[in-house]
Amino acid sequence: MELFKYLEAYDYEEVHFVQDKQSGLKAIVAIHDTTLGPALGGTRMWTYESEEAAIIDALRLSKGMTYKNAAAGLNLGGGKTVIIGDPRKDKSEEKFRAFGRFIQGLNGRYITAEDVGTSVEDMDIIHEETDFVTGISPAFGSSGNPSPATAFGVYRGIKASVKEAFGSDSLEGKKVAVQGVGNVAYHLCRYLHEDGASLIVTDIHKDAVMRAVNDFDAVAVDPSDIYSVDCDVFSPCALGAIINDETIPQLKAKVIAGSANNQLKENKHGDILFEMGIVYAPDYVINAGGVINVADELYGYNRDRAMKKIEQIYNNLEKVFAISKRDGIPSYLAADRMAEERIKRIQNSRSPFLVNEKHILSRRLK
Numbered sequence: 001m002e003l004f005k006y007l008e009a010y011d012y013e014e015v016h017f018v019q020d021k022q023s024g025l026k027a028i029v030a031i032h033d034t035t036l037g038p039a040l041g042g043t044r045m046w047t048y049e050s051e052e053a054a055i056i057d058a059l060r061l062s063k064g065m066t067y068k069n070a071a072a073g074l075n076l077g078g079g080k081t082v083i084i085g086d087p088r089k090d091k092s093e094e095k096f097r098a099f100g101r102f103i104q105g106l107n108g109r110y111i112t113a114e115d116v117g118t119s120v121e122d123m124d125i126i127h128e129e130t131d132f133v134t135g136i137s138p139a140f141g142s143s144g145n146p147s148p149a150t151a152f153g154v155y156r157g158i159k160a161s162v163k164e165a166f167g168s169d170s171l172e173g174k175k176v177a178v179q180g181v182g183n184v185a186y187h188l189c190r191y192l193h194e195d196g197a198s199l200i201v202t203d204i205h206k207d208a209v210m211r212a213v214n215d216f217d218a219v220a221v222d223p224s225d226i227y228s229v230d231c232d233v234f235s236p237c238a239l240g241a242i243i244n245d246e247t248i249p250q251l252k253a254k255v256i257a258g259s260a261n262n263q264l265k266e267n268k269h270g271d272i273l274f275e276m277g278i279v280y281a282p283d284y285v286i287n288a289g290g291v292i293n294v295a296d297e298l299y300g301y302n303r304d305r306a307m308k309k310i311e312q313i314y315n316n317l318e319k320v321f322a323i324s325k326r327d328g329i330p331s332y333l334a335a336d337r338m339a340e341e342r343i344k345r346i347q348n349s350r351s352p353f354l355v356n357e358k359h360i361l362s363r364r365l366k
């Protein structure tokens, strides 16, 4: 891969390759854009097929965070970290401390949090070395695990998308097919079940499936069958690139709305959904609940304030669908337009890193 060509084409600011021999840490920190403020985005720990796959993931996810944070109305830029390794086997205190020291060295240009493969406990270790970490334990006055907040936002987004497709946002009797019942989707299933939806679920881990079957009367299907099940809403809540040439012809749902990042394998797949009349909730708009929640820590965490903002994901999606109709463009492009317009509007209007000439996290440094 010609890295600099790619960075130039998509306007990346910085990419860091971090290695620590003693702990075995191998991480890639990508900072896409800090126009709106310091870059905030989680740390993913994953076993990648190759180093190139890890780099591409960090790049795509960090750019996604720029758009996610802008579209959510946050004064934050976009960044993301991937740590190469198996989260079930390769974690250690030394590794996360080494990573924390590196983040501290970035001096606030990047703030981290949880993502797939990392937990509140990991963030607490990172916090031993740096202040530039969110999603740490509530005991520190922090917001803890972002997944329930993400789930609430996705639930609100599903309602807005169902309204767009069916004219009413009632979920009573609607069939929702959920792919992956992990941290976010378990809480999402609870909201959907309580609101009268019937659930079809799948996961590669049987215990995760059985929890949803037992707790929410969900019907289980094999992972390969989830795309073709008869349902109103398909909710991808596992990994990315699941909307592609193979899966689109199988879909029966009128709505696609879930938490997974980078759901469209390529932009053309968003175009195809648009042509088919399927309502697609752009991933970074609907799954912003977690980042909205952790971002609230920067002002001294207040759960009610955060949840009120997360509720607005419903209205954000209404705006996206309105732009899509107004301009005759697919919803993923409408979302990009909304985010880019905001970045342009705010650019040069103030210095978002500084409040009274101090970094906005400086209150923690006293």
Ligand SMILES: NC(=O)C1=CN([C@@H]2O[C@H](COP(=O)(O)OP(=O)(O)OC[C@H]3O[C@@H](n4cnc5c(N)ncnc54)[C@H](O)[C@@H]3O)[C@@H](O)[C@H]2O)C=CC1
Residues within 6 Å of the ligand: 115, 116, 117, 146, 147, 148, 150, 179, 180, 181, 182, 183, 184, 185, 202, 203, 204, 205, 208, 223, 237, 238, 239, 240, 259, 260, 261, 287, 288, 290, 291
């Ligand atoms: N945790 C959060 O607050 C946020 C998460 N997201 C995104 O939402 C998605 C889910 O995140 P989490 O729930 O935190 O992750 P998680 O790792 O807890 O859950 C993902 C689940 O998907 C399952 N899975 C993986 N591949 C699968 C496949 N091919 N078929 C069926 N199931 C499969 C896993 O076994 C796991 O149970 C990820 O894409 C993440 O980036 C986005 C924003 C915030």
Ligand SMILES: CC(C)CC(=O)C(=O)O
Residues within 6 Å of the ligand: 040, 041, 042, 043, 068, 113, 114, 115, 135, 146, 261, 287, 288, 290, 291, 294
């Ligand atoms: C705090 C995280 C939930 C933010 C993030 O990395 C994401 O939204 O993908």
